[in-house]
Amino acid sequence: AQKVTQAQTEISVVEKEDVTLDCVYETRDTTYYLFWYKQPPSGELVFLIRRNSFDEQNEISGRYSWNFQKSTSSFNFTITASQVVDSAVYFCALSEGDYGQNFVFGPGTRLSVLP
Amino acid sequence: EAQVTQNPRYLITVTGKKLTVTCSQNMNHEYMSWYRQDPGLGLRQIYYSMNVEVTDKGDVPEGYKVSRKEKRNFPLILESPSPNQTSLYFCASSLLGVGETQYFGPGTRLLVL
Numbered sequence: 001a002q003k004v005t006q007a008q009t010e011i012s013v014v015e016k017e018d019v020t021l022d023c024v025y026e027t028r029d030t031t032y033y034l035f036w037y038k039q040p041p042s043g044e045l046v047f048l049i050r051r052n053s054f055d056e057q058n059e060i061s062g063r064y065s066w067n068f069q070k071s072t073s074s075f076n077f078t079i080t081a082s083q084v085v086d087s088a089v090y091f092c093a094l095s096e097g098d099y100g101q102n103f104v105f106g107p108g109t110r111l112s113v114l115p
Numbered sequence: 116e117a118q119v120t121q122n123p124r125y126l127i128t129v130t131g132k133k134l135t136v137t138c139s140q141n142m143n144h145e146y147m148s149w150y151r152q153d154p155g156l157g158l159r160q161i162y163y164s165m166n167v168e169v170t171d172k173g174d175v176p177e178g179y180k181v182s183r184k185e186k187r188n189f190p191l192i193l194e195s196p197s198p199n200q201t202s203l204y205f206c207a208s209s210l211l212g213v214g215e216t217q218y219f220g221p222g223t224r225l226l227v228l
Binding site: 006104 | 146148150155156158163201203209211215216221
């Protein structure tokens with residue numbers, strides 16, 4: 001069973017629209033971490049945020065915000081006032097295991113922001 | 116500059132010809148890992164290592180080998196590559212522990228003919 005699900009394969013928005021990328025995870029551990037990474041067209045993987053299972057506070061960083069809800073096992077990512085430079089593939093990931101050795105990525109969501 | 120390096124960045128080879136992709140990190144990280152990225156599947160873990168001489172299988176280890184003789188290096192070996200190993204490969208490293216952020220190399224794009 002897939003441990004990290006990103007149901008949206010591709011999303012297209014027009015610049016300045018808000019967009020939310022969904023992430024649903026599955027784990028039996030009580031201690032785990034969730035991550036978001038960005039992969040721009042150049043191909044590298046860029047770390048965006050890390051959130052632990054005991055901290056359900058939402059986080060905002062500029063135009064980016066994250067909503068973590070343990071009750072629904074979701075860790076959604078919202079970009080406000082999207083820009084063309086936000087066009088990328090976004091991956092949600094789950095880290096679990098005693099030493100964090102199990103690091104599982106979702107399939108990714110390709111976001112295209114059109115001018 | 117703290118970084119993870121991979122070589123080569125691009126590689127075209129033929130079925131059955133052994134190859135090695137190198138990975139090196141300069142952050143003194145205990146944990147290193149290899150992933151392959153395929154369309155629609157995200158990144159899948161091939162092997163990981165929690166310290167020197169300690170390696171373990173990830174989700175898709177078949178057809179790959181690794182070694183960890185030094186802390187900074189974690190090469191990925193394809194003894195007899197096949198076309199289904201055509202993929203984009205990433206090496207990553209982190210401190211050891213749940214929740215530690217993994218830092219990724221630039222990726223190696225492999226084509227097996």
